[in-house]
Amino acid sequence: xxxxxxxxxxxxxxxxxxxxxxxxxxxxxxxxxxxxxxxxxxxxxxxxxxxxxxxxxxxxxxxxxxxxxxxxxxxxxxxxxxxxxxxxxxxxxxxxxxxxxxxxxxxxxxxxxxxxxxxxxxxxxxxxxxxxxxxxxxxxxxxxxxxxxxxxxxxxxxxxxxxxxxxxxxxxxxxxxxxxxxxxxxxxxxxxxxxxxxxxxxxxxxxxxxxxxxxxxxxxxxxxxxxxxxxxxxxxxxxxxxxxxxxxxxxxxxxxxxxxxxxxxxxxxxxxxxxxxxxxxxxxxxxxxxxxx
Numbered sequence: 001x002x003x004x005x006x007x008x009x010x011x012x013x014x015x016x017x018x019x020x021x022x023x024x025x026x027x028x029x030x031x032x033x034x035x036x037x038x039x040x041x042x043x044x045x046x047x048x049x050x051x052x053x054x055x056x057x058x059x060x061x062x063x064x065x066x067x068x069x070x071x072x073x074x075x076x077x078x079x080x081x082x083x084x085x086x087x088x089x090x091x092x093x094x095x096x097x098x099x100x101x102x103x104x105x106x107x108x109x110x111x112x113x114x115x116x117x118x119x120x121x122x123x124x125x126x127x128x129x130x131x132x133x134x135x136x137x138x139x140x141x142x143x144x145x146x147x148x149x150x151x152x153x154x155x156x157x158x159x160x161x162x163x164x165x166x167x168x169x170x171x172x173x174x175x176x177x178x179x180x181x182x183x184x185x186x187x188x189x190x191x192x193x194x195x196x197x198x199x200x201x202x203x204x205x206x207x208x209x210x211x212x213x214x215x216x217x218x219x220x221x222x223x224x225x226x227x228x229x230x231x232x233x234x235x236x237x238x239x240x241x242x243x244x245x246x247x248x249x250x251x252x253x254x255x256x257x258x259x260x261x262x263x264x265x266x267x268x269x270x271x272x273x274x275x276x277x278x279x280x281x282x283x284x285x286x287x288x289x290x291x292x293x
Contacts, residue, residue: 079107080117087126087137088236089195095139098127125233138233145234149280152227156276157269159215159224164265167214172261178203178210179257183250196236207253211260231279238279247278 083103086092103114118135121127127135163171182203189195208228215221252275259268 075109076113076116079109079113080120082107083114083117084121084126085192085195087121088233089192090237092137094137094237096137098135098137100134140234140237145280148227148231148234149276152224152231152276153273155220155227156212156224157272159212159217159220160260160272161265161269162217162220163212163214164260164263164268166216167260171210171214174210174213175207175257175260178207179253182207182253187249201232201236211256235279252278 083092092098098118100111100114103109103118104111107114118127118129122129122135126138128138129135167175182200185200185203186197187200189197205228209225212221212224252271256268256271256275259271
């Protein structure tokens, strides 16, 4: 028969070390669950006891340092989209200096978020980055706009004429399809009538690309499309800043298609030039009014 002397005993020091070890493991587990956002954290109970959920065991709202990286990415994208929309809609006027203090207050975000958004906009040509001076919205230059429009009228008119002269049934089909998509796409953004919708902008680009697609000279065609891209910002500003919102854009496109399909290159080139210069006149008048006012 065993006596109490035969029962193995546990060294008190060893027992204390074990309890400390288990406690540290549990604390690390709680911190891990808290950081990754688990909804509940269970209180520690000694070995042999029970573990119950208590009202205070629920995880507190995550502090800023523990927020998911995805949340930061989403906020950066939101601020970038809001600032881009404000520029394209004319709520932030061309040439406006973009101060970090003003933007962080306006969009309720950090300086790093604003800086990333401005850097992206500078890459797109919407914002100008000036050493020692910071950022500002790309200014409207009447001289640059006149030069760009003249170059487009000459080069794009030539490419359009060559495209009409060389177009076949397949080209005509592409032009008709592109115009149909453009005509059925709302021009105004659903959330902001002053802003051109992205779907319409894309359909508009595809339509004019289709008109030029039958030109056999690829270099001329690519140069003409490059000039169109350079004019994109001016085109977007023609409505909110130039207040050119009473023109019949759909009618202009329809007349251009009709002339191209009839094979009347001279009339198509004339209509294209008038189509291009309409934006220049509206923005030029607005720019002169702003400079004198």
